[in-house]
Amino acid sequence: MHASPPAQNLLAAIDQLLPQTQCTQCNYPGCLAYARAIAGGEAEINQCPPGGEVSIQRLAQLLARPAVPLNPENGAQQPLQCAFIHEPDCIGCKLCIAACPVDCIIGATKLMHTVIANDCSGCELCVPVCPTDCITMRAPARHAPDDNSDPPNPSMWSQFSQQQVEKSRARAQQKRRRVNAQQRARARHSSHRRRACLQQEIRAAVQRKQAQQQQA
Numbered sequence: 001m002h003a004s005p006p007a008q009n010l011l012a013a014i015d016q017l018l019p020q021t022q023c024t025q026c027n028y029p030g031c032l033a034y035a036r037a038i039a040g041g042e043a044e045i046n047q048c049p050p051g052g053e054v055s056i057q058r059l060a061q062l063l064a065r066p067a068v069p070l071n072p073e074n075g076a077q078q079p080l081q082c083a084f085i086h087e088p089d090c091i092g093c094k095l096c097i098a099a100c101p102v103d104c105i106i107g108a109t110k111l112m113h114t115v116i117a118n119d120c121s122g123c124e125l126c127v128p129v130c131p132t133d134c135i136t137m138r139a140p141a142r143h144a145p146d147d148n149s150d151p152p153n154p155s156m157w158s159q160f161s162q163q164q165v166e167k168s169r170a171r172a173q174q175k176r177r178r179v180n181a182q183q184r185a186r187a188r189h190s191s192h193r194r195r196a197c198l199q200q201e202i203r204a205a206v207q208r209k210q211a212q213q214q215q216a
């Protein structure tokens with residue numbers, strides 16, 4: 001069901017105050033899902049460790065709710081890191097590609113995989129799924145002290161640039177659409193197969209009946 005325009009505006013305003021790592025530490029499947037839960041009054045505003053104090057303060061302001069400390073059950077705010085794949089140990093199983101919410105891992109079946117470092121949100125979701133433990137998190141090169149090409153947004157989080165946040169939001173949306181389309185296609189395919197099987201069974205039953213009638 002689509003939200004009405006004012007509700008849609010509120011949802012977008014809340015989503016703007018989340019850093020878009022898509023890490024799921026808030027206990028929702030991504031930033032937009034958490035934003036939806038906050039907008040619906042189902043979630044507290046202190047469940048996003050990457051957004052930390054900045055997100056809490058801005059959400060409290062937007063929603064006229066009291067600012068509360070970050071809930072330690074959701075984790076602690078950590079410095080931004082970027083995934084690195086030790087390629088010689090990669091077996092090309094593609095599990096990390098499926099897990100990455102922002103589609104920043106490239107590779108094909110049985111070929112080694114690599115991370116597009118500038119697009120990595122630091123969510124860490126690829127680390128536990130790797131069967132060979134060849135993914136580690138490291139300090140991202142793009143935030144080296146002498147790199148001013150992608151500066152943090154001074155009015156928001158010190159560790160995420162606005163460009164990075166927008167990119168992660170867009171890439172997550174793109175991935176959600178692709179996965180949904182794949183699921184719909186699979187469901188259509190399986191319903192076609194079920195219909196074809198049923199038609200085959202009906203044809204066989206009719207043929208059996210006709211054969212019985214001819215013998216009678």
Ligand code: SF4
Nearest residue numbers: 022023024026031048
């Ligand atoms: S950054 Fe992680 S914890 Fe914060 S809202 Fe997004 S998915 Fe949830």
Ligand code: SF4
Nearest residue numbers: 100120121123124126
């Ligand atoms: S590469 Fe790993 S850490 Fe980086 S965004 Fe993808 S899943 Fe998250």
Ligand code: SF4
Nearest residue numbers: 090091093094096130
């Ligand atoms: S999960 Fe690990 S082994 Fe599998 S493709 Fe990714 S990096 Fe390679």
